[in-house]
Amino acid sequence: MSLLDVKDLSVSFGRHRTRVLDHACLSLEPGQRLGFVGASGSGKTVLASAIMGLLPENAHVEGSIVFQGQELTALTDRVFSAIRGRNLSMVFQEPMTALDPTMKVGRQAAELIGLHRETSTMATRQRVEQIFDRVGLDHASRIADAYPHELSGGQRQRVVIAMALMNNPAMVICDEPTTALDATVQAKVLSLLDEELAGVNAACLFISHDLGLVSRICTDVAVIHAGKIVERGSAAQVFMNPQHPYTAGLVATASIDAVEPGTRLPVIEDFFDPRQEQ
Ligand SMILES: Nc1ncnc2c1ncn2[C@@H]1O[C@H](COP(=O)(O)OP(=O)(O)OP(=O)(O)O)[C@@H](O)[C@H]1O
Ligand SMILES: [Mg+2]
Numbered sequence: 117m118s119l120l121d122v123k124d125l126s127v128s129f130g131r132h133r134t135r136v137l138d139h140a141c142l143s144l145e146p147g148q149r150l151g152f153v154g155a156s157g158s159g160k161t162v163l164a165s166a167i168m169g170l171l172p173e174n175a176h177v178e179g180s181i182v183f184q185g186q187e188l189t190a191l192t193d194r195v196f197s198a199i200r201g202r203n204l205s206m207v208f209q210e211p212m213t214a215l216d217p218t219m220k221v222g223r224q225a226a227e228l229i230g231l232h233r234e235t236s237t238m239a240t241r242q243r244v245e246q247i248f249d250r251v252g253l254d255h256a257s258r259i260a261d262a263y264p265h266e267l268s269g270g271q272r273q274r275v276v277i278a279m280a281l282m283n284n285p286a287m288v289i290c291d292e293p294t295t296a297l298d299a300t301v302q303a304k305v306l307s308l309l310d311e312e313l314a315g316v317n318a319a320c321l322f323i324s325h326d327l328g329l330v331s332r333i334c335t336d337v338a339v340i341h342a343g344k345i346v347e348r349g350s351a352a353q354v355f356m357n358p359q360h361p362y363t364a365g366l367v368a369t370a371s372i373d374a375v376e377p378g379t380r381l382p383v384i385e386d387f388f389d390p391r392q393e394q
Contacts, residue, residue, distance in 0.1 A: 117185060119286060119319050120144040120167070125179035127162050133176060137162050138343040140179075144287065144319045151330030151351065152323045153366070154340035160323045163340070164289045167321070168206050169196040184286065202232040205280040207309075209292035211272040214279070215264040221275050222248075222260025225282065232283050243282070251278040251308055270301035274308065281312045287319040294329065306333065327366060331355065339363045 120143060127137040137159045144150055154160050165171045167181055169188060181188040183204060188196070208214050216224055225244045229235055235243065241260070248256035251274045264272055273293065280288050293309060294302040310333050313320050324330050330337060330351065337354040339347040339362065346360040358364040 118143040118182075119146045119148075119184060120321075121180075121182040122163075122167070123180045123182075125163070125166060125177070125181060127159075127166055127171065127178075128176045130174055136343050137166070140340070140343075140345050142338055142345060142348065144321060146286065147317045147319055148336065149313070149320045149322060149334040151334035151337040152321055152340065153325065153327060153330055153337060155325060158340045159343040160340060161291055164206065164291050164321065164323060167289060168200060168204065169193070170206075198232075201228055201285075202283045203286045204289075205283070205285045205287075206289040206291065207273075207276055207280045207293040209295050211269070211276040211296075212264060214276045215272065217264050220261055220263055221267070221272075222262075225260070225275070225279050228279055229282060247278045247282050248275070251275075251312065252304070253278075270297055270305060273297060273301075273305050277305070277309055277312060281316055281318065284316045285318050287321070288313065289321045289323070291323045292325070293322075295324075295326075309333070327355070339366070 122140060122142045125137060125140045126135060128135040140159075140163055142150070152160055152163070162171070162175075166175075166177060167183070167188065169191065171177065177189055179189070183199070186199075188199075191199075206214075215221065222241070222244050225247070226237075226240045229240050229243060244260055245256040248259050253259045253271060253274050259267065259271065259275070264275075267275065273296070277293070290309065294305050297305060306329065313333075320334075322330060322334050334351055337347075337349065337351045338345050339354065339360065341360070341362040347354060347358065347363045354363060355367055358367050
């Protein structure tokens with residue numbers, strides 16, 4: 117049995133039921149790293165939010181998401197929150213999304229352990245400082261006593277990665293985890309993420325529009341275009357022998373190891389005329 121099995125997942129919004137995810141299927145084995153690539157607005161975050169049970173109320177969800185043998189679409193909020201942050205966690209693109217601006221980051225991390233583990237306050241504080249130290253945050257004690265706005269973007273993202281991994285999750289969803297950072301910090305945070313995921317042998321769904329990043333940390337790739345998963349395979353297979361015109365376009369435009377930040381991803385119409393595809 118796979119760790120995660122998403123079957124025919126469709127998501128639509130609002131009264132008109134505008135469908136933004138269309139019969140998406142994907143699975144993840146324990147420890148596997150799957151890059152999830154697609155242009156802006158193609159449905160990447162919607163899929164991640166559906167898995168995390170974080171879609172807004174006006175979202176209409178059809179299909180199935182089975183994680184560790186449990187159907188997630190049927191769970192109540194209370195049951196879901198016991199899974200979230202423990203077996204399943206997420207690193208958001210913008211770390212402020214995951215942090216409470218009114219609370220010191222050490223306390224936020226401690227609450228996360230307290231929520232999911234039986235730990236005394238003293239031991240919790242020690243564990244928080246240990247894990248901050250491990251993600252390369254110098255002066256872990258001082259960082260723990262800082263509010264999110266007192267930290268740099270790179271420090272905040274390290275805190276969020278530490279928090280996402282501190283309960284040894286079976287799976288971490290990373291939604292463009294380094295996009296908001298400058299290139300040097302991005303490279304450091306990426307290799308940290310790589311090590312930390314390997315350290316707890318967590319599976320990872322790594323969302324990005326950046327093929328270069330995906331090829332650095334993922335073994336497999338799925339490509340989404342306009343709400344549909346159009347291609348799936350090993351990273352080497354997808355990059356060397358893309359089957360779908362959209363993927364071929366991505367690979368042709370962006371060399372695997374050097375995608376310029378800010379490059380516009382091609383749209384499918386750049387490569388072929390959809391009216392001719394039957
Ligand atoms: N709460 C919502 N209500 C209505 N439409 C939504 C909502 N959230 C997302 N959408 C729509 O769903 C589509 C997919 O959005 P999504 O956020 O998944 O894109 P994305 O692939 O993550 O893009 P980006 O790379 O820019 O983050 C978009 O057309 C978006 O407008
Ligand atoms: Mg997104």
